[in-house]
Amino acid sequence: MSHAHHHRPERRQAADDDGGVSQAGHNKHAGHSVEMFRTRFWVCLVLTIPALIWEPMLQDWFGYRAPEFPGAAYIPAVFGTAVFLYGGHVFLQGAARELADRLPGMMTLIALAILVAFLYSAAVTLGFPGHALWWELATLVTIMLLGHWIEMRSIFQAQGALKELAKLLPDTALRLVDGDKTEEVPVDQLEDGDLVLVRPGAGVPADGTVKSGRSSVNEAMITGESNPVDKDEGDRVIAGTVNGQGSLRVAVTGTGEETALAGIMRLVEQAQGSRSRAQALADRAAFFLTVVALGAGVITFFAWLFFGATLDFTITRTVTVLVIACPHALGLAVPLVIAISTTMGAQSGLLVRDRRGLEEARNLQAVVFDKTGTLTRGEHRVVETVTDGIAENEALRLAAAVERDSEHPIAQALLKSAEESELKLPQAQGFGSLPGHGVEAEIEGRRLKVGGPALLKKLDIVAPSGLANAAARFGERGQAAIYLVEGKTVLAAFAVADAVRPESREAVERLHAEGIEVALLTGDSQAVADAVARELGIDTVFAQVLPEDKAAKIEELQAGGKRVAMVGDGVNDAPALVTADIGIAIGAGTDVAVEAGDVVLVRSDPRDVSRIVALSRASYRKMLQNLWWAAGYNIVAIPLAAGVLAWAGIILAPAVGAILMSASTVIVAINAQLLRGAKL
Ligand code: AMP
Numbered sequence: 001m002s003h004a005h006h007h008r009p010e011r012r013q014a015a016d017d018d019g020g021v022s023q024a025g026h027n028k029h030a031g032h033s034v035e036m037f038r039t040r041f042w043v044c045l046v047l048t049i050p051a052l053i054w055e056p057m058l059q060d061w062f063g064y065r066a067p068e069f070p071g072a073a074y075i076p077a078v079f080g081t082a083v084f085l086y087g088g089h090v091f092l093q094g095a096a097r098e099l100a101d102r103l104p105g106m107m108t109l110i111a112l113a114i115l116v117a118f119l120y121s122a123a124v125t126l127g128f129p130g131h132a133l134w135w136e137l138a139t140l141v142t143i144m145l146l147g148h149w150i151e152m153r154s155i156f157q158a159q160g161a162l163k164e165l166a167k168l169l170p171d172t173a174l175r176l177v178d179g180d181k182t183e184e185v186p187v188d189q190l191e192d193g194d195l196v197l198v199r200p201g202a203g204v205p206a207d208g209t210v211k212s213g214r215s216s217v218n219e220a221m222i223t224g225e226s227n228p229v230d231k232d233e234g235d236r237v238i239a240g241t242v243n244g245q246g247s248l249r250v251a252v253t254g255t256g257e258e259t260a261l262a263g264i265m266r267l268v269e270q271a272q273g274s275r276s277r278a279q280a281l282a283d284r285a286a287f288f289l290t291v292v293a294l295g296a297g298v299i300t301f302f303a304w305l306f307f308g309a310t311l312d313f314t315i316t317r318t319v320t321v322l323v324i325a326c327p328h329a330l331g332l333a334v335p336l337v338i339a340i341s342t343t344m345g346a347q348s349g350l351l352v353r354d355r356r357g358l359e360e361a362r363n364l365q366a367v368v369f370d371k372t373g374t375l376t377r378g379e380h381r382v383v384e385t386v387t388d389g390i391a392e393n394e395a396l397r398l399a400a401a402v403e404r405d406s407e408h409p410i411a412q413a414l415l416k417s418a419e420e421s422e423l424k425l426p427q428a429q430g431f432g433s434l435p436g437h438g439v440e441a442e443i444e445g446r447r448l449k450v451g452g453p454a455l456l457k458k459l460d461i462v463a464p465s466g467l468a469n470a471a472a473r474f475g476e477r478g479q480a481a482i483y484l485v486e487g488k489t490v491l492a493a494f495a496v497a498d499a500v501r502p503e504s505r506e507a508v509e510r511l512h513a514e515g516i517e518v519a520l521l522t523g524d525s526q527a528v529a530d531a532v533a534r535e536l537g538i539d540t541v542f543a544q545v546l547p548e549d550k551a552a553k554i555e556e557l558q559a560g561g562k563r564v565a566m567v568g569d570g571v572n573d574a575p576a577l578v579t580a581d582i583g584i585a586i587g588a589g590t591d592v593a594v595e596a597g598d599v600v601l602v603r604s605d606p607r608d609v610s611r612i613v614a615l616s617r618a619s620y621r622k623m624l625q626n627l628w629w630a631a632g633y634n635i636v637a638i639p640l641a642a643g644v645l646a647w648a649g650i651i652l653a654p655a656v657g658a659i660l661m662s663a664s665t666v667i668v669a670i671n672a673q674l675l676r677g678a679k680l
Pocket of ligand 1: 403406408410411435436437438439450451452453454480481482
């Protein structure tokens with residue numbers, strides 16, 4: 001029982017985590033919840049109203065008289081104090097925490113502002129000459145609470161995507177017991193080896209292998225693949241994906257922590273928490289702004305006193321400066337963009353493991369692709385067929401039929417190609433292998449042989465010139481030539497090679513369109529590498545590179561002053577992935593155990609490399625815009641708050657300062673959300 005409890009901690013954690021931006025590098029809201037700010041805001045709003053109604057200054061402005069009774073003069077003081085104690089408490093507590101951490105920031109500024117306003121007003125109410133600032137204090141605190149409430153709600157929404165991932169997993173599964181009976185069990189009670197029934201339209205409860213049934217499954221949420229993927233016996237299914245029309249019986253191979261979904265969520269969380277350069281910059285800017293704000297406050301205070309302003313005017317200006325300069329939005333500018341961009345990436349098959357890699361991607365100048373398994377499938381296929389007197393498909397059908405019982409890699413290539421062309425293979429009789437030469441068998445009454453050049457030599461025959469020329473061409477490209485022979489006649493020549501992925505050409509084109517150079521890195525021969533490079537339009541080729549020298553090639557490019565990304569399958573490419581400015585692991589499928597690489601391409605689609613660049617550029621633009629909205633506006637706002645334009649009658653009340661400051665936060669939050677519309 002206790003075992004079952006350990007199964008889905010992410011889910012619980014994601015649901016409990018209020019705001020969670022603490023993981024994204026700032027923890028000023030630790031322990032504060034959206035509800036807390038909401039409640040305090042409403043209560044303080046109500047408490048503020050009497051403070052406004054009985055405020056003599058407002059009565060003068062609006063020309064009304066509030067009901068008079070003994071003690072009415074103290075109403076603003078009493079309600080102002082209540083707002084300060086109940087609503088301001090949050091900020092005072094936050095400031096205490098910041099000071100304990102020796103990291104004075106926004107909370108410190110707000111606390112200082114309201115404390116100054118409170119102490120001064122209290123002194124005035126108790127007889128000190130001047131003009132109390134009760135209504136200013138009350139509105140300031142109330143607006144600050146409103147700002148925090150809205151802000152925390154936006155953070156909550158930005159982080160919602162992680163929860164959306166968690167929600168993909170159904171709560172219960174239908175477990176099959178003795179044959180055909182089903183029982184409904186909570187997902188965290190599933191164990192490896194259980195057989196579960198996945199009904200049409202239901203979510204897949206665990207990773208597993210299809211035992212029977214046939215359906216198509218929507219895997220978009222995990223792999224980003226938009227087309228439903230056909231599944232039948234033997235295919236793997238992923239927890240969190242959604243079944244289509246058919247029913248599937250699935251043998252469970254991974255539950256809870258071990259599922260691909262859990263792995264993805266771990267990566268997303270890790271990435272959101274990984275300290276990035278942009279975040280470090282924003283934190284420094286926030287600290288700098290705090291110092292500037294404190295300095296500006298002190299200057300404002302002494303400058304107005306020096307020019308002979310009244311103490312209440314001076315204090316009001318100082319409080320406004322402190323409030324408006326709060327680096328509030330600055331704390332959000334970067335984390336919000338990070339939260340949204342990593343989740344966006346995850347939803348379209350780009351798993352960001354290290355933010356730094358993603359940040360670098362916008363400056364990429366060269367992308368190096370490992371050939372095998374990246375631009376190619378890493379499996380041999382028939383890549384070209386040339387025939388003499390028979391149809392291409394017919395030649396492949398016969399050759400594959402001959403190969404059916406052979407274990408040779410060439411046989412596998414022919415069989416897979418025939419299967420992919422949906423050819424139905426006839427039965428073979430009298431199969432025999434000719435070691436070192438090829439195979440033979442009788443198909444539909446015809447005595448056929450399949451083999452390489454050595455077979456022709458042994459049979460002492462030559463291919464017709466058309467086939468011989470084709471074979472020579474295959475050889476130049478480093479591809480194996482395999483012949484289909486009947487008696488003394490060569491019927492067809494097949495080129496067998498590591499097949500290029502259909503997406504690779506477009507992947508290279510897209511990178512070229514962005515002005516990025518593309519290189520190929522492989523241990524294969526120069527001829528093979530050149531042939532692939534020519535086919536795909538790749539600029540530079542590094543052939544016959546030993547695995548241990550791959551990283552050195554990357555360094556070579558970097559020494560030329562280029563920012564280089566390496567795309568590889570994450571196994572023997574690990575050193576090169578780490579050396580590159582951005583390591584991109586491909587071919588991982590849903591096996592998220594990939595440890596090297598800053599970004600993992602879940603779909604193994606090389607075209608996704610250009611989407612990383614697009615995501616990087618879009619999030620960088622958003623961060624810059626946000627830093628401006630969060631901090632840049634202070635260039636205008638601080639002097640205005642200090643009363644530089646007081647001679648022209650333009651002065652800001654503290655509450656107006658708070659509105660501007662909150663507005664900047666809200667703009668930053670909305671602007672970050674707009675990133676979701678970016679085209680990847
Ligand atoms: P091996 O030494 O078994 O790799 O075979 C040497 C050569 O014989 C290969 O490069 C092929 O040209 C040919 N060969 C061997 N087995 C087969 C087969 N099953 N199908 C076609 N060609 C074969």
